[in-house]
Amino acid sequence: MKIAIIGAGNIGTAMAALICNSGAEVTVVARGARLQAIAEGGLALDDRGTRHDARPKATEALSEVQDAVFLCVKSQQLGAALDTNRAGIGPETLVIPMVNGLPFWFFLPDARPVPHTDPEGILARLLRPEQVLGAVLLMTVSMDETGVALSTNTPTLSLAPVAPGADGAKVDALIESLNAGGVVTDLSDDIRAKVLVKLMANVTTNPLSALVGCTLEEIGQRDDLCALAFAVADEFRAWAKADLGRDLPPNPWLRELLLDAGPFATSMLQDARAGRTLELDAIARAAMTLAEDQGQPMRCLAAIVHALDIATTLPLDGTACAAALSDLTSLTSLERTPS
Ligand SMILES: NC(=O)C1=CN([C@@H]2O[C@H](COP(=O)(O)OP(=O)(O)OC[C@H]3O[C@@H](n4cnc5c(N)ncnc54)[C@H](OP(=O)(O)O)[C@@H]3O)[C@@H](O)[C@H]2O)C=CC1
Ligand SMILES: CC(C)(CO)C(=O)C(=O)O
Structure with a gap:
């Protein structure tokens, strides 16, 4: 699977380090000094003393369509991050916003909007509801001064399509990759x-x-x-x-x-x-x-x-x-x- 992680802060770094263990082809989107550091030396997660070092591809913006894209930015950065990486997101790409808060997709497929979550309408414009997977991540991650992500618990992720019509086989394959990498992932029957x-x-x-x-x-x-x-x-x-x-x-x-x-x-x-x-x-x-x-x-x-x-x-x-x-x-x- 081609999996991209947009944002290489706490969660993006931890997810990338783990997913690289799974055999998936992982690309990390970062910027500035963080991009340079990853391109030169890779990235790492220290999970309570167990270190995961990884050398994913690193880029400033996606140029190739991915099977799945994890958006590991803050909620208010989702629209800009998606827009910059449009080339990597085809109509069949699964898109997983890994953010806290009440998500923009909460009431989908109903038309009721979630206030403050998509102020410019970018998410609604660029994403089909069928390609979005809702996510709830239980993980506590910070970063040390050298850029190593530090986690204090086993990452546990629940995923689910937010609207009918998702590609079930692709969702299953993604969940398999995540579990193979060490992110304990399930398909939730009530993600909300x-x-x-x-x-x-x-x-x-x-x-x-x-x-x-x-x-x-x-x-x-x-x-x-x-x-x-x-x-x-x-x-x-x-x-x-x-x-x-x-x-x-x-x-x-x-x-x-x-x-x-x-x-x-x-x-x-x-x-x-x-x-x-x-x-x-x-x-x-x-x-x-x-x-x-x-x-x-x-x-x-x-x-x-x-x-x-x-x-x-x-x-x-x-x-x-x-x-x-x-x-x-x-x-x-x-x-x-x-x-
Ligand atoms: N930390 C935690 O333990 C947990 C966090 N969460 C949630 O996960 C989400 C991510 O949090 P966290 O990882 O801590 O946040 P961070 O601020 O550590 O990471 C976000 C990263 O995204 C980068 N970024 C933002 N926009 C772009 C862009 N357009 N292109 C490339 N990179 C971009 C930022 O880079 P730059 O520095 O250049 O802005 C930064 O490195 C949040 O919603 C948070 O609430 C959920 C569970 C636990
Ligand atoms: C890890 C946890 C639950 C702590 O509140 C979190 O989600 C965050 O820091 O944003």
Whole structure:
């Protein structure tokens, strides 16, 4: 199989290093110094002490049609990444956006749009719903200063066509390649349920972690942070039930997950520390807007997003952090006090 990975950050590097083990012909799309480094020295993943070194092809843009293309960029970068690589994506190419957040395809094949996820309409224009595979990746990856991806758990991936009419044989062949490379992959019969559970974990932790500079474990351990995460979870769960008829796991499940995750800096905290754009549109604003449209605004999440929007540096330092936490905590206690 010809498999391309667009984006050679945390997830793209980890995926490329593993898929190269499978015998597939792998091409990585990167840019700038990262492209040069991969072209010259390959790339590597260190999975809890086991190292996977790989020498995929490296290019600035795809020029040959692929069997499958993994989009390993941030959600707000999907449109531009697709556009630049149009030559590698034919009508039969499977396209797998490996992003967190509420995905642009969530309501397909219905026409209902997911706000904030395809602002320029590029994804809708360039992709046929039948060629898109929804993906939920459970993996924690960061990168060391030499460009080696570091992961702390076995990558587990769920995939599923987002609309009827997908090429089932090609999907099966892709799943076989992924498993052969060491990405534990299944074909999900309810990918949207998995998206919502993963998003509940991200929406409750990523923005908060970027604001106050805490790891997942710290959110689980500190009562003040955990209360805020739970307040967002309550809002998100209420929207998912009212709008989508979906039940999501309860708060004790969330706390267990956070404590089990250990001292991991979320991808949004990594972005905050590096001064990069935060992935708030897909992870927070999409669901916030849908909930607002339903007359059920997510006030606590909106307050965290507002605090991120007005911050001059992120994560917040000592005094600013204490003030923001005090404001947020008073908001959640007001919400929980019956009038
Ligand atoms: N890290 C994690 O543990 C997890 C992350 N995720 C999700 O996975 C997705 C990817 O995250 P992550 O890997 O951490 O993000 P990174 O920011 O580490 O990687 C994104 C990479 O894509 C590159 N890129 C962006 N646009 C293009 C383009 N047009 N052409 C080529 N390269 C491009 C960026 O390059 P440049 O630096 O040049 O901009 C960067 O190297 C996100 O949605 C994230 O939320 C999901 C599960 C876990
Ligand atoms: C690994 C995990 C679940 C941590 O929140 C994540 O998806 C992220 O960092 O974006």
